[in-house]
Amino acid sequence: MFTVLSVGQHYSPDQFLNMQVFSMMRGWLHKHQSKNGESASMALLVDKMCEYCLRLLDQCERKAVVQQDAELQQACLTEVILLLDTMCQQNSSLIPRVFPSIKRVYNRIQNSPASSINIINILQFLLHHSDAVMYDMGPALQHFFLKILDKQCIDQSLAFEATLFCLENMENLCNNTSVLRKFFPCLLKVFAWQPKTLLAEFVDLLPTMVSEETAIEVLHCLLDLPVITAAMETVMRVEQRGSLTVTDLSPEAVAQSTPELVYSDPLHRPLFNFILRAEGGLGDTIDRLKVLHDILQDYSTLPRVVVCSQAAPVLLRVYLQTVEQEASVDLLARLFPVLLERSCLLFPIKTFQTEVKRVLSEALVWVVQTAPGLLIDNRQEVQELMSSPRNFTGREDVFLHLAWAVGEYMSVTYDRRCTPDIISQYYEGVECLLYELSVSQLGRTETPLQHRARLTAVLMTALAKLATRCQDLMPRVLLCLTKITQQLPASGSQDPGDAVLLARAPVLINLCRMPNVAPLLSSLPAETDDNSKLHQDQNSSSCLLLQLTQAVMKQSQQ
Template sequence: MRHLYNRLSQDLGKSRLLLPILQFYMNHSKAVLHDPQEAYRLIFHTVLSQSFMDNALMFDMVMFLRQNLEALCHNTQILTTFFPNIFKILAWNPRTYLSEFEELLPALMSSSTALEVLHVLLDLPCMTIALEVTNHWDGKGEALSQSDTDPTSSTEAFQHIFFRPMFNFFTRVEGGHGDTINRLASFHKAVKDMSQHPRVVVCSQAVPVLLRVWFEVVLEEGTTDFAAHLLAVLLERSALLYDMPDFKTDVKRILSENVVRLFKKFPQILIDVQSEIQDFVMSVSNIMGREEFFANMVWAVGEYCSSTHDDRCSTDIIKRFFDTLEPLTYEMSAMVSMGRVTSSQGHAKIISILMSSIAKLSSRCQDLIPRAVLCLSKVSQQQQQCGAQDPEIQNTLVSCSQHLVNLLQIPNFAAVVLNPCPEIHTGRWHLDSTGLPATLRGVHRIITSDS
């Protein structure tokens, strides 16, 4: 077997024959006292890099990965080392191997590689573009262009000295080489001409499916420290996606849904990443194209900035978050009332969540209640004085503001209503004779009997 392996390793045209030899090594390497690391590296580094377009070989390789998944995870570092190379199989054949990669994806993730795998998934269309352009490029001997003008096509971008490292990054073989955030927006613009390429379109459709699998693994196996790092990444990457309308819509929806699930499981990350969250929510520009994600972040601030969820949440932290949301509420209300927004419903929803979050924060720090009442009252006045707005949106915002103001007039009552016991989700809170629901039912019976 060693002689056969040595002979075949010199002729990569017969690479399919290496897989049965590798299977033999996996099954019997301990018995024959042979270390198969050289064979692993040859196949998953060299062969896969050069032959990802060979359909027969890729089929055999995917089947090999599936059949030996447990052994590869426990006995080797192949999957967590060469996962960018392995993703080339999917990037080149997105329609063929999607279900197989749903099974393989958890095995490619570890505590050290999961975030980089997330970047790979979000950039999978870019990997397909890089493979397409690299595969069809004939002028490898030509010097790279150093022109100051921006390239108008992906081919020109590949020839440009500024963008060539990006192509090399997306076609890298091993993981652990950082990310592309600093120059990603420029790269997306340079390769915009490939957005309708059939392979790129199909690849973009596979990303949401794998993202759901990725988040399921993280929410089941992740730690608080990892969740904190992940949240910082989501704040950036939710705005850095390849410009394909359906792709961006689907991915942003998944990110928005899962950021809520992330906070519900790891509420402590609000304190861990408080600076990044404050920087994110204080800027109106972050709303554009990310209304749902932004709204969920504001909701998380109001919901989890409490000592109930984290003992580190002091009065000073509550005040800092309040100081961030208060001017944003004024600005958003003015924009909606003046009609200076592209999506009235989306922005109105954010204003409603902002008012609710301000009320919740002030109920936990009663020194803030006068400011909260003033802010909510001004929002109500702004909306009532506006005649150009949708009446339904106007009435909803005014009603929400007035309800919260009335609630904050009784601070102790507001603290109970706006910060219910966690047991509310179990149903016990509704059955407890000392809980708010039982008290309200009693008051209702008294009023009804008097009337």
């Protein structure tokens, strides 16, 4: 039987027609699929075409003499697999006839790097028809992600085809397998190497990787995407230049060595192995992540690393939107301390750190809004973070949002465990921070002026709100706010933010002098269900009420 793999020097018109028909057959089948019914002539054509394709599969097993023949075999194999897949989808009676041949081809090429694209096509065939023959897809998918994609993730064509395969079969892979949740580190390595090309695809693919079990590990991987890119650059350069013989580098030697040299050190190789792992479930992160950041810092300006750092916040927002829609209280309880910890542990790229911290600070707000009790469960970590203005430098957005959340949600309205003792603990921490910020030079030297005024305003408001929920704190907050007001003009600062603080302090002081009214004006109403009989006037304004309160207080003093 003549086939497209029957290579010769001259071809007859019938043989040329044979090649043309083979190249057009898949298009004919797709067009025929849209029509109802099947004619006898079409059934005969499909039967003969199936026989022709099986013959081609046999020919592809023969060893090619020259490179050109090998390339022709790969191209024909691709078309044959796709063609057989189409025919089996249209006529399921062909599956028992075709499946053994496809399985034999898979067993032959599964370890061949040159056949990686055809392995994806075979996986597509197996996904479509494995149920008909009771075939377990698990080992084949695991082999592909661990042995093929992980080893060749820098191959552009393979990366694109693998991503497309996951997208097209996303529902099937999510419902019938766990590969997207199990091998998400491998997929994120694919993205880390080609972030600009695959960003749109991974925006759609990322939510399928997130579950209750994987959410925290996925978050760490997203925050470490530039680190993954830099580590992949290191491994690629070592493979190109050859491994170096290094043993037990001292910390001083590590600081002066190139990433390639450190990678060759057996003591530091596990850091790279973990960050470049292909399978999830081995641990969320590592204790020596800061060490790895220092090792790879020289690569922070590489174009690929910079592009990845720009794309990572986009995926981080997609991740947080996914978690926000489906997260349980248990997941939020595990997520909250990670957000606090990682806000100061990011790869040293300034624009990347700024954008990620902004995203994390926004996430902290909705996490606390959803589960206010986390401020009680994690009060030691929160109070430690807010214990000094030094912690403010470098993560201003996180600090400001957290201070606002403490003032807003540390209330028995949101959690019955919020006792006066806990409120007093938070109050003392905020009060000490406010005093230190206002009277020491530390607040003016290490904290930028534009942030210092904003932080002072947020802390003053949080302090007043906490005091309104514990009447014993009212005298202290009045004294504190009065001192802050007196110290601002004495400092002689030209900061325009001081004018704002001078205007806000009297409002808060007058509010705290009315203990019966202050809790109502200083707290947002808790969320109610749709059947609640409470009425909220959308035209009301807390600012207007505060101004009215201030006016009443002035009249009473006259």
